[in-house]
Amino acid sequence: MDISGRTFVITGAGAGIGQHTALEVLRRGGRVAGIDLRSEGLDETLRLAGAENPDFGAMFSAHPIDITDRSSVLALPQAIRDEHGGIDGLINVAGIIQPFVHVTELEFTTMERILAVNFWGTVNTVKAFLPELQRRPVSSLVNVSSMGSILPVPGQTVYGASKAAVNLFTEGLFAELQGGPVRVTTVYPGAIATEISTNSGVDRTEGEEAPEFGGGGKSSDPSMTPPQEAGRLIVDAVEKGSFRVHIGKDAKAFRALSTVTPKRAIRMVAEKMKDLV
Template identity: 40%
Template structure:
């Protein structure tokens, strides 16, 4: 779909990939409603954007369903239209073995990731489905494809968001609303924080067997660029990053091998 002049809501727009998606959409002359639980982070996004009336910020506390349900109307009142949604909101998990993980961590991951994705869809789908053209992009971690050791709660919640999004894709495959799933690998900030697409010069190596291997990271700029292009194309499934593409491919061809490969790579981080 066209970006110029259209209005996109970006959840998680206060930092990281979400902020970079906001900045790139504005650069491509779209209008953006940036949503985040941190008002300070949104203010910084606004300062970096220099977008005047093309950026509208919405602090929304995590789990505030009433505020989320009211958001589509607020965006329409502020911008006059609402054409697409990008969901990068979510919570992570401290690396810890499952036997040492409190049950509340699982509940928090499911609430912060799956329930958030469901609540966003519930709030925005009625409007998006009424449009001649519209887009919804949910971004998940590659941990939702192959679970990471030490992050069982996070991996479970990401897998659930993946399955939920795939259900929405199936429901809308012949409709005017294009639903997309973006699966991201390891992402690091750009060197100078100015979205120039460069990677950090010295990512930390990971011990695999007897070798120290430098992981293949993707910059926030490159990841955001993939997500913005997904909004344009409506492609139902994209995988972001060389590491994620390798894991995704192996998971399709040799599922057991993919799990053991990731476990071997991540095991040093759990110990």
Template identity: 40%
Template sequence: MKVQNKVVVVTGGGNGMGRELVLALLSKGASVAAVDINASALEETLSLAGIHRAKLATYVANVTDRAAVEALPGQVISRFGTVDGIINNAGVIQPFVRLKDLDYAAIDRVMNVNLFGTLYMTKAFLPHLLARPEAHITNISSMGGFLPVPGQTIYGAAKAGVKLLTEGLNSELLGTNVRVTVVFPGAIGTNIAVNSGVMDSLQAMGDLKESSHKMLAPDKAARIIIDGIENNRYRVLVGADARFMDAVYRLNPQRAARFIYNQMSALLPK
């Protein structure tokens, strides 16, 4: 689906890759409804939209609140007249600890934001998308959604759920006007750790800045994702690390898991 002159909803649009998706869509001629739990972050996105701000609407909402999500389609359609696509980008990571040390509050939050938030948004908007001549659903999974990462087991489980949810939806919608894409980002240079409330846990393991040069810039990630949308791709791997680990995992899942374990296990608290 070409995004020019389309109306696209982006969750997590207040910062990081979500903000870059909003700005890139606007630059390509789309109208955008940016959704985020953080009102001040949305205000900053709006200010960065510059000459395109008239085509941007912002909505403060928690994607884990089903009633709030179910109200969004009406609000977006009231503003723009229709809706042609959604990008379920909002997500949080977990504290970088083993499952045995992870409390249920953190488990519930990670599952609710990453998996159920995506599900609620998809269910709420799907009837409206099916009514359009063409439409698109994009769900952001993760490299951790197909590859186990020690210390992010629940996050990975949630993102693996997003993967299968999206692939199942793709099959259900074959023969309709709605295309579906699942996205697997690798390491992206965003502030997801801060927004997830786990920065202290991550900083305790070392200086994150030392590895930042290995991360893909969020604006580049956004361009890759939008290219995938415009070409109706089934799956999109974002970053050299995601592409490499996908290839290794397909050849030998156990070896790929061991490789990640060797890279990450020393960072876990004892």
């Protein structure tokens, strides 16, 4: 799928992987309707885009909404059509992690918020935009999951469960949409150097790294994939129509371990990462 001249809706476009995915689409000649809870994040994406190329400003529109607000999400397709014309792709990046605690210490309201953003937010945008995508000659639907949905990470059990729901939802869509114009992709990021911990409202000890499966660590940590690289790989996947994409050696290792020796792999990850909790 050629990116140039096509319009992509990107959630979480105000920071991290979503921001760099938006910038990469713009570099390849596409148009972006950026969705984020924080308007200041979208302003920053627009600033970065304009600093890179003055023409990018006309190719980017900002839509600050909460993706858990279903009525607001369902109103978006018309607003984006008015701004850009047809809609050729939806890339769901927005997501939050949980506090690094065991389930017994996690409040129900926190669990409900994680599921509302990560799973129901994804469902809301898919329901809103899928009819648009089905009307195009060729289109793309990308949902970003997590390596934490492949193998459980200590202190992220509900987060992992929310992303596992995204996995099956996405592959169910792949099955349902066979023979049509929509190419469906699931993305599994490993540890990405973003600020997902801060943006999720999760406190970490100063200087302490939060190895996340979609963000949350120091950009200087060489073991983490830079968000720029993650954005590039996601847009590559759109162009290729990839089925699954694993970003980072850690995500690929998680997938292999979960297939070959799942019980041993769960114990190994739990022991290696037990200090996170």
